[in-house]
Amino acid sequence: MFQRIHFISGLPRSGSTLLAALLRQNPRFHASMSGPLAGLFGALLGEMSARNEFSVFIEDTQRQRVLRGLFEQYYADTQAEVVFDTSRAWCTRLPALATLFPDSRVIACVREVPWIVDSLERLIRRNAFQPSSIFNYTAGGTVYTRANGIAGGEGMLGYAYDALKEAYFGDHADRLLLVQYETLTREPARALEAVYDFLGEPAFRHDVEHVDFDAAAFDAKAGTPGLHVVRPRVQADERATILPPDLFQRFANDAFWRDPKLNPRGVRIV
Structure with a gap:
């Protein structure tokens, strides 16, 4: 059974899968792409709420035991000492995680927002004959309607962005470390050093020249091959955007974490 659990969260297309692929090189760690636990967590909370007539028999202490048991049973076969579970949710x-796992921390991967939109649009165009789960497998639309869809409150990007702000400005912000995609891809050693220091884990030498991760079956089922592809070598990808200039500019000032005046709780950023 794992001894400690931490969480990887943040924005889509911002390096969470790459970070997991690197962390799992450490034999003491278990990490992977986004999984089902966050959804199961929410479903259990709902079933134990007042919408269920039998909730009168369930106290908070019982709810907490059930939810802790969810993690323990899901990772019961994991031999690693430290588990990282990934979800934008x-x-x-954070308030619930702080109670269930007092020593846990959340690593949030972030990226300049227009480049997230650009990255998702590239995936859609690359898979022109496969409608994606990102848009409920609906074909058609324009780059503008697709950007509006992902940036909306329930969209892939909009939901994660709002969730990140909730954590960043909330009471449990001291549990949060932001890892910028730009740092992770250009200076992976520095990013990983910050992660280990934040978690209080002994240093480990990672191989950024040989990274291995395969989620091809999941991506194919989602109608978005390449969604979780991790290159074998960590490197920055300098390129021109494929977004129209006005659309790119629309998201250009959304990286709130880059403004020190908007970090009243002193969240660590690397």
Whole structure:
């Protein structure tokens, strides 16, 4: 059974899968792409709420035991000492996670927002004959309607962005470390050093020249091959955007974490 659990969260297309692929090189760690636990967590909370007539028999202490048991049973076969569970939803669950796992921390991967939109649009165009789960497998639309869809409150990007702000400005911000995609891809050693220091874990030498991760089956089922592809070598990808200039500019000032005046709780950023 794992001894400690931490969480990877943040924005889409911002390096969470790459970070997990690097962390799992450490034999003491278990990490992977986004999984089902956050959804199961929310479903259990709902079933134990007042909408269920039998909730009168359930107290908070019991709810907590059930939810802790969810993690323990899901990772029961994991031999690693430290588990990292990944989901964009964890940024909305910091108060609960702080109670269930007092020593846990959340690593939130972030990226300049227009480049997230650009990255998702590239995936859609690359898979022109496969409608994506990102848009409920609906074909058609324009780059503008697709950007509006992902940036909306329930969209892939908009939900994660709002969740990140909730955690960043909330009471449990001291549990949060922001890892910028730009740092992770250009200076992976510095980014990983910050992660280990934040978690209080002994240093480990990672191989950024040989990174291995395969989620091809999941991506194919989602109608978005390449969604979780991790290159074998960590490196920055300098390129021109494929977004129209006005659309790119629309998101250009959304990286709130880059403004020190908007960090009243002193969240660590690397």
